[in-house]
Amino acid sequence: MKPHFSIRVLGGTLSLAPALSVFLFLAPGTQAQTVARPGYQVSDTAPVALGAAVSSLTDGRYVTFDGAAVDLWSSAGIHQLNLGSFPSPVFASFIAVDSSQTVAILGESTNGEIYSVDLNGGGMLLLAQATFNYALCFDPDGLRAWVSAALGGWGAGNDLLELDLATGQLTPRAHVSGPSGPLATDGAGNLYYGTQYDGWPVPPDTQNLIRFEASDLQGPGLLTELDATVLIDQLDGTSAIVIDEQGESMFVVESDPSGGAENILRRYDLAGNLQDEVLAATAWLNALELVPSPGSSILAPYQPLGAELRLGSTDFNFGVSERLILESKRCGISFSGPNGPAAGPALVTVRDVPQGGSASIMLTRTAFLMSREYQVDLGWGVPVFLMTQPALILRRTIPLDADTNGEVQLAYTQPGFMFGVVGYQAVIHDALGTPVGTSEIVINN
Structure with missing residues (x-):
């Protein structure tokens, strides 16, 4: 079994498995590998500051937050605009572009602040404060977002918070055990969450992907994991989730227990049944974003081009971060x-x-x-x-x-x-x- 453990760092979960595995499983001088499975291809890459949070606009441009500055880049990785900066460096938790493509929401876990960023260069506005915030996804109504944050600090579990994007009000809706994990929503407003094991070393097959129903999230009282449906069990660690409405599937990144590749990106149906493996990487994968096809093809093996999966990749050994674009690949x-x-x-x-x-x-x-x-x-x-x-x-x-x-x-x-x-x-x-x-x-x- 490969070495794999997680520690809480300023509210988020920092997996040290990527850093260890590249030393243990890669030959000296060999950069971490990213290999698309049959029927898929990595069609484009663009540079990102090491460990920076990244989110894409639908036109291919992307925005990064490296803890010091927020920047807008062309799809080719050419710097276009500085959108904001911090007087002293902070730990970047996340950045996410909203559906209007005019605003991004970022979180930092040094001071626990969440900001709204004008993508046209109008500056940053403090929106809310959530101690040890870790991840964010938007609700399909466009009025709210969901935040994964450890409000109670170290060893006190993790909170799933509803964020009003107009007022900045945060409302706790669920509390789960373990460090902070990734989350995603579907078109019906259901909330998906990757649980994390609270302790070290992390035993294999101890983490789950669960779903909270939208109706339950708006009910009285604070929900727990017992109120959620377990869709995928016995995971070794989940770093990213995204729902593909058009393809009626979800993409989930899990640490690979074989040690052959640090992370495996897999496609499941919405009931949690495995459909296929998509990508293997010795780099750390996160920040999944699904861009639907303008036509009727979906992101699946041997489909026509159209849908894209955009994601972040960090090779801790070589100090390289990238934004990747993954597409279907048909047989020639x-x-x-x-x-x-x-x-x-x-x-x-x-x-x-x-x-x-x-x-x-x-x-x-x-x-x-x-x-x-x-x-x-x-x-x-x-x-x-x-x-x-x-x-x-x-x-x-x-x-x-x-x-x-x-x-x-x-x-x-x-x-x-x-x-x-x-x-x-x-x-x-x-x-x-x-x-x-x-x-x-x-x-x-």
Whole structure:
């Protein structure tokens, strides 16, 4: 079992496992690794001050709070504007951009202050005070936020507070055991929280992800963990949570007990059932933000681009923090052979097929291709995107097994006169033979 422990630092929970693990499991001179699982990709990175809190605007810009200054950056990591500063450094707890994209709320745990920050450069305004504040998420009504803070100090558990964004009034709604943990809300106003073990060393499988119902949070009295529903149990530590309404799922970061990677980002359905692993990292991961797709694709393996997961990553060994953007990644497909209606030997290759999986290659006339892929519900648990309507697919192979390089190849003699210029796409199957998505599209021209 890997060394893993947590200590309370000014109200938050600072896990020292990342710092230890990079020394224990990485060769000297090797920077921490971030590896997307099959069907996902890290599409962009941008620099962040070491250990700074970070939050993104939907247009890709992001704001950071490093304990001394609050700054706005372009999506490429170019400094745009200083939004505020502190006369002396404080411990940065969080920063979060609200839905209007004009204001961010930050918390610091040295003095326990929470500020509203004008993202257009209008300065900072003291909004509230919560001792040892640690994390914040917005309520879907846009009028409130929820704060995770240890009001009682060391060893006194953690409080979940309702924050009125207009008046700054804080109302305790629940009290839970252990140091402060991350929290998130869904569209119905339910509150999700990652419990933390109060003590050291932290035994494995002792922490849970729980949900408080919105109606209970507005009832009389102070709630406890006994009033919440346990969605995921036996976790080793939760550093971030975000709810994906469009995909009917939630993304949760957990410390990896194997020691192979310090953190594992996983996707669950809203009942807490594991759907897939998304990302493994020896760096510390936090500050999850989900940007929904403008279309109907979701953030899941082998989906078209659209939805994004933005998150913070800190490599304590090398002193590097970044903002990452994670997206779906479809299997690539290529064609080599005679153009269009010409006859001759041809080869269609599908790449990045899941290990032990297969691909069924389809073709249709280019006249049948749609400007936007045809979406159909085939009961796979994710939207399925096809190059044309199912009835217009002219040929489809049986599932062809992938080789050890994750490639499926179809070699054949193109008759030319039969279909002319055509488009190819593959249905992707996992190692159990379950369809998981479709590939990109290629034309034989």
